[in-house]
Amino acid sequence: MDDETAPQKGTVTQRAIERIKAMIGEGRLEPGQRLPTERDLAVQLGISRSSMREAIRALTVLGVLEARHGSGIYVTQLEAGDLLETFGVVADLSRGPRLVELLEIRRILESTATALAAARITADQLAEVEKHLAAMNATDDPEEILAHDLAFHREIAVAAGNETMAAILEGLSSRTFRARVWRGYQEEGAFARTRREHAAIHRALAARDPEAARAAAAAHVGEVEEWLRAQLGPQGRSPGPDVPPLT
Amino acid sequence: MDDETAPQKGTVTQRAIERIKAMIGEGRLEPGQRLPTERDLAVQLGISRSSMREAIRALTVLGVLEARHGSGIYVTQLEAGDLLETFGVVADLSRGPRLVELLEIRRILESTATALAAARITADQLAEVEKHLAAMNATDDPEEILAHDLAFHREIAVAAGNETMAAILEGLSSRTFRARVWRGYQEEGAFARTRREHAAIHRALAARDPEAARAAAAAHVGEVEEWLRAQLGPQGRSPGPDVPPLT
DNA sequence: ATCCGCGAGGTGGTCGGACCACTATGCGCC
DNA sequence: GGCGCATAGTGGTCCGACCACCTCGCGGAT
Structure with missing residues (x-):
């Protein structure tokens, strides 16, 4: 309830990155699981698809997410190799x-x-x-x-x-x-x-x-x-x- | 000359990331140096500003670039702390x-x-x-x-x-x-x-x-x-x- | 002449929409 | 029953507009 009022810290993209990271950290997103579409995610977090894409791209290069063209966005296995590629x-x-x-x-x-x-x-x-x-x-x-x-x-x-x-x-x-x-x-x-x-x-x-x-x-x-x-x-x-x- | 024909490997954003990383690796971009604007960079690499922004965001979370709102995009000092934050x-x-x-x-x-x-x-x-x-x-x-x-x-x-x-x-x-x-x-x-x-x-x-x-x-x-x-x-x-x- | 303040221009940040490329699914045809 | 293609849905790309913020220089006050 209390998080409905935007905390307004940093850019919206940065916030989206933290949100998704938190979801994974809390176990709400399991390794290998498929995420909602970019468009849905953007709506859920109340941001534009452009900003959401930047957040996804960021988590992709970090080895946390994996985007498959035409299929969807998935959480990686979060294994050492995935995360330490950077x-x-x-x-x-x-x-x-x-x-x-x-x-x-x-x-x-x-x-x-x-x-x-x-x-x-x-x-x-x-x-x-x-x-x-x-x-x-x-x-x-x-x-x-x-x-x-x-x-x-x-x-x-x-x-x-x-x-x-x-x-x-x-x-x-x-x-x-x-x-x-x-x-x-x-x-x-x-x-x-x-x-x-x-x-x-x-x-x-x-x-x-x-x-x-x-x-x-x-x-x-x-x-x-x-x-x-x-x-x-x-x-x-x-x-x-x-x-x-x-x- | 031979690189004028797009190699067409991977997404354009991924290519842009590699290009910028290469520029830094080759010393064409020094630590602390200011990059051209997003709009100019997009034109130089022949991609849209959206894709360029995703590339910049990716390099930002990796600690390679730093974007200052209203000022410009800068190469970080590339010190251990910057790159290992991830x-x-x-x-x-x-x-x-x-x-x-x-x-x-x-x-x-x-x-x-x-x-x-x-x-x-x-x-x-x-x-x-x-x-x-x-x-x-x-x-x-x-x-x-x-x-x-x-x-x-x-x-x-x-x-x-x-x-x-x-x-x-x-x-x-x-x-x-x-x-x-x-x-x-x-x-x-x-x-x-x-x-x-x-x-x-x-x-x-x-x-x-x-x-x-x-x-x-x-x-x-x-x-x-x-x-x-x-x-x-x-x-x-x-x-x-x-x-x-x-x- | 010097200093301060404010405004204009430039920059990254965000948004919405459109279209393309690719994938997966299921329906219909063989 | 199996195969193949049409189709809907997904990420990938592009465009144009507007906003928020910083910078710098112009102009006026001192």
């Missing part, structure tokens, strides 16, 4: 010192995840890890190496048993992020070193040795971290060509 | 087993951050920590305790020297998140224990003892984590009163 944006837009900070976080999480994986990994999962390890060593195509490298670490993160952590690590290792950092790193003949480090991680996993796994993973990420730190130190500028701002 | 959404919308996973991640990061802080914290920062510790012990108002509790950990995270990690921890400790979990936790007379744990963390910081700090922080978060795990185990339901879905 984490990749942070990695992609960060540069300079923040890249080092992101790698530091990845080192902390990746080492812990690898240690957990050493204790929990199943035979099947270990076989999957070995598959990517072999594929990584069997080709010279940087694209393919990168893909299997990502899958290698992803499999380990999943084996650690924490889906959320796996999703965060996935974001911290997004294609564009690694491509940017690794472009220079691997040009310095770091392939061999990378292979040795991956082999060490695999050995620790196969031996079910959490401490060795933690150390190997920390060293693996730490190598890249140190290299990047050194890159930024001397010149203080982020890599890449300086493109003058267009009109 | 991380709180994850915490707010997660429930059940995922809450435990989030606490596990917080335990890993918070313990490491506290260890780093023990080695790096300045006298001023330590005084600030003590201020919040004292304020926390001087009141019985749960709201105020929660606020100083958040500030206590935030100050430590900042002292660790990794802004990004501080921002993530901030998201993992968002008001609504903690309020939900702590409501039940603190009702079990955990105030005294919490105060002891905070005191232990402070002692380790004052003694500049990283290992003790790591252990104290891990135990602090671990306590809540274990309690929550126990809550979820027996009944398999998320805590809190079972409110029947409202109409």
Whole structure:
């Protein structure tokens, strides 16, 4: 009754976003459930369809809603992967010192995840890890190496048993992020070193040795971290060509 | 030249989002810089103002852009706090087993951050920590305790020297998140224990003892984590009163 | 000459309607 | 009974208008 008088805080779109978020938070909207149509929702919240669409778009990019053309709007499964997809944006837009900070976080999480994986990994999962390890060593195509490298670490993160952590690590290792950092790193003949480090991680996993796994993973990420730190130190500028701002 | 023919992938809004993100990623749009008007941008990208507004709204909720009514659209400083604000959404919308996973991640990061802080914290920062510790012990108002509790950990995270990690921890400790979990936790007379744990963390910081700090922080978060795990185990339901879905 | 105030222009915010693209459903035809 | 197409309904896009708010410069008062 008392909420009929508009609180008038912020834009109507922002209010609509909060309303829908609240509905989900309170359990009035279950994962996978279909929402009313844009037009109905707009009427229910007393706003125009344009504003409602902006709210839906916002919740869509956040991974909370999913719009299917011609079908309807649905709540996602609200799983870690859905909601943490935006984490990749942070990695992609960060540069300079923040890249080092992101790698530091990845080192902390990746080492812990690898240690957990050493204790929990199943035979099947270990076989999957070995598959990517072999594929990584069997080709010279940087694209393919990168893909299997990502899958290698992803499999380990999943084996650690924490889906959320796996999703965060996935974001911290997004294609564009690694491509940017690794472009220079691997040009310095770091392939061999990378292979040795991956082999060490695999050995620790196969031996079910959490401490060795933690150390190997920390060293693996730490190598890249140190290299990047050194890159930024001397010149203080982020890599890449300086493109003058267009009109 | 070859990009003049529309690639026709996805919705025009999604394409606009990618375009603007790319402009920022390539450095053509600097942090803090003002963008052209919505109307001009729409013309430049060859889409309607409505679609452009949806793209801008999307980038706004991601913390990449900031729209000031009557003034213009600006690129944010792209700092950790700006981009990771959405991380709180994850915490707010997660429930059940995922809450435990989030606490596990917080335990890993918070313990490491506290260890780093023990080695790096300045006298001023330590005084600030003590201020919040004292304020926390001087009141019985749960709201105020929660606020100083958040500030206590935030100050430590900042002292660790990794802004990004501080921002993530901030998201993992968002008001609504903690309020939900702590409501039940603190009702079990955990105030005294919490105060002891905070005191232990402070002692380790004052003694500049990283290992003790790591252990104290891990135990602090671990306590809540274990309690929550126990809550979820027996009944398999998320805590809190079972409110029947409202109409 | 300096300062203050107010008004005009420009900006994002909201609205309503129209049409297009796609999907799903069911009815009728084979 | 099964298949295919017409159709209604959905999200996607566009347009034009108006509103609320901020900014800046012009003009007058001091």
